[in-house]
Structure formats: structure tokens, C-alpha cells
Amino acid sequence: MARINQSLGEFIIENQKEFAYSSGELSRLINSIRLAAKMVNHEVNKAGLVDITGSAGGVNTQGEDQQKLDVFANDVFIRTLTNREIVCGIASEENEDYITIPGNNSDHKNKYVVLIDPLDGSSNIDVNVSVGTIFSIYRRITPMGTPVQEEDFLQPGNLQVAAGYIIYGTSTMLVYTTGHGVNGFTLNPALGTYYLSHPNMQFPEDGTIYSVNEGNYVHFPQGIKDYIKYCQQEEGNRPYTSRYIGSLVSDIHRNMIKGGIYMYPKSSTSQNGKLRLLYECNPMAFIIEQAGGKASDGVTRIMDLKPTSLHERVPFICGSKNMVEKAEEFIAKY
Numbered sequence: 001m002a003r004i005n006q007s008l009g010e011f012i013i014e015n016q017k018e019f020a021y022s023s024g025e026l027s028r029l030i031n032s033i034r035l036a037a038k039m040v041n042h043e044v045n046k047a048g049l050v051d052i053t054g055s056a057g058g059v060n061t062q063g064e065d066q067q068k069l070d071v072f073a074n075d076v077f078i079r080t081l082t083n084r085e086i087v088c089g090i091a092s093e094e095n096e097d098y099i100t101i102p103g104n105n106s107d108h109k110n111k112y113v114v115l116i117d118p119l120d121g122s123s124n125i126d127v128n129v130s131v132g133t134i135f136s137i138y139r140r141i142t143p144m145g146t147p148v149q150e151e152d153f154l155q156p157g158n159l160q161v162a163a164g165y166i167i168y169g170t171s172t173m174l175v176y177t178t179g180h181g182v183n184g185f186t187l188n189p190a191l192g193t194y195y196l197s198h199p200n201m202q203f204p205e206d207g208t209i210y211s212v213n214e215g216n217y218v219h220f221p222q223g224i225k226d227y228i229k230y231c232q233q234e235e236g237n238r239p240y241t242s243r244y245i246g247s248l249v250s251d252i253h254r255n256m257i258k259g260g261i262y263m264y265p266k267s268s269t270s271q272n273g274k275l276r277l278l279y280e281c282n283p284m285a286f287i288i289e290q291a292g293g294k295a296s297d298g299v300t301r302i303m304d305l306k307p308t309s310l311h312e313r314v315p316f317i318c319g320s321k322n323m324v325e326k327a328e329e330f331i332a333k334y
């Protein structure tokens with residue numbers, strides 16, 4: 001049973017048995033993410049002091065300016081995951097193609113693939129707004145002993161074995177699930193140790209916060225426009241409060257604690273919305289559902305979508321179950 005202030009290491013060992021077919025690899029995988037997060041946290045926290053903020057000059061696969069911390073975070077996670085002899089492949093927002101990891105003996109015997117957004121919301125770094133790392137873990141489905149294939153990464157979200165995020169905010173937290181609920185660990189920077197601070201996180205079924213970039217209102221489908229007006233009407237516990245940080249991990253983390261809905265819908269300017277299915281929506285959806293919330297593209301459960309490409313985008317409506325269902329009602333009218 002989770003105990004407040006239990007360390008992450010103790011928690012992993014105590015709950016290792018929960019993970020049916022793992023002989024400890026998943027625990028070692030979570031541990032490697034824990035280490036990488038500490039290294040990224042160290043840099044994020046001093047970003048303003050050293051020349052590591054600002055653009056790295058390159059652009060990522062999305063054509064977005066690569067911030068130096070993006071590059072640093074990507075390198076740290078890839079290096080840490082590669083060294084642990086558990087992962088046979090990594091797909092990252094920052095890399096066009098997936099990375100094949102042959103393993104020590106180049107025997108391709110490692111079982112897991114990891115998909116990662118190493119530093120989501122990085123455009124917020126220079127303005128000192130919190131950012132996050134998002135990760136998603138699957139067992140490979142192609143034969144062990146052969147190089148990992150793209151289909152190992154294109155699995156539906158309902159096959160994830162673990163997912164989580166790190167939020168580099170006023171405190172640094174690691175929040176993750178292995179399919180047995182959601183637990184949040186806060187880093188004690190003085191000790192470099194994470195402690196269980198949010199056991200068994202539950203997404204409130206209702207909330208009074210709606211999170212969407214209303215600057216895109218004119219481009220939204222009518223159903224989304226109608227739902228936003230519904231949030232703003234004076235009736236019952238409405239109007240709701242509008243809160244939008246523009247950092248996915250922060251917006252969803254807040255809504256999971258307080259209750260609320262986050263929407264990045266499709267629009268006339270982006271038919272599939274902006275967020276990526278594989279390393280943003282699926283891992284966040286796994287966590288949200290494990291905490292009792294809901295996540296869809298407005299019509300279909302996110303984790304039931306069959307991915308077709310590494311960097312595909314999908315509309316994302318997620319959060320408190322009753323709020324998501326109300327938004328889906330408005331969308332269904334059209």
C-alpha cells in the first residue's frame with residue numbers, strides 16, 4: 001500500500017509484483033526516467049542563468065524552433081534510456097525517425113519501446129513558465145532478436161504498459177501509471193530523491209475549469225464554439241473559470257487536481273489539431289483514464305485510435321468525465 005513520503009525507489013520495489021510479466025525491467029526503465037528527469041530539472045531550473053535557453057538554431061520534425069533545452073533534454077533521455085539495456089527503440093518528438101537500440105551484444109533482445117516528448121511547452125522556457133516531459137512505454141510486438149520496426153511504435157494507446165510525465169514547475173513532480181492507478185512523486189532537490197506526495201490521484205468527475213486557447217475561437221467547429229459559450233453562461237455552477245497556461249502537462253496536471261477540461265480541438269487552420277497522438281495524447285490519456293477521467297478526440301476514445309505515423313496529430317478533449325461527455329454532446333450535434 002502506498003505510504004505518503006515513501007521514496008519512489010521503495011514504491012517501485014513494493015509494487016514491482018503488480019507488473020505481471022516484468023522481471024524488473026519496467027522498474028529499471030522507470031528508474032532511468034527518474035534519473036534523466038533529475039538531470040533535465042537541474043538545467044531547467046537554472047535556464048535563466050546560463051546560455052542554455054533560447055533557440056538552438058535548428059528546427060525539429062514539427063518545423064518548430066528547437067530550444068536548446070529541447071536538445072539537451074532529448075539527448076539526456078535518449079542516452080539514459082539507451083544505457084539501461086531495457087529498451088530496443090525510442091521515438092521522440094525531436095527526431096524524424098525512431099532510434100534503434102541494438103543492446104550491448106547487438107542482439108536486439110530488449111523488450112520495450114519508449115515514445116517521448118522530452119520537453120513539452122518549451123516555448124515557455126524563456127518566460128519562466130513550467131514545462132514538462134511526457135513518456136509512453138510499450139512492449140515490442142515484432143520478434144525479439146530482430147531490429148525494432150515502426151509498427152512497434154504504432155500501437156494503439158490501449159496497449160501501453162506505462163505512461164507518465166514530469167512537470168518542472170514550482171516543484172518538480174514525476175506522475176506515472178503502470179495500469180494500477182496514478183501516483184505523483186515530488187522531488188526533494190536537496191536530497192535528489194522523489195517522495196510519494198500524491199498517492200492514487202483521482203480526476204474529479206466534475207470541475208469548473210475549462211482550458212482552451214480561445215484565440216482560435218473563430219476557427220473552431222461549431223460544436224466547440226457552442227460548448228465554450230455553455231462554459232461561459234450564467235447558470236448553476238457556471239460560468240466556469242478559464243485557465244490556460246499553454247503547457248499541456250501543467251494544464252492537465254492542474255485540472256487533474258482541481259477538476260476541469262482541456263481541449264485542443266481541430267480547427268479550420270489545423271484539421272487534426274496540434275497535439276501528437278503517440279507521445280502526448282496517448283500517455284496523457286492513459287494517466288487521465290487511470291485517474292477516472294476521460295480522453296477522446298471529440299468522438300473516439302484516444303487510446304482506441306490506430307496510429308498511422310510517428311508524428312500524427314489528433315484533436316484532444318480530456319479531463320473530468322462529465323465535462324468531456326458534455327463537450328462530446330455539443331460536438332455530436334454537428
Ligand code: P6P
Pocket residue numbers: 120121122123213246247248249251274275
Ligand atoms: P497553443 C506546447 O507547444 C504545446 O504542445 C502544449 O504543451 C500546449 O498545450 C499547446 O502546445 C499550446 O498550443 O497553440 O495554444 O500555443
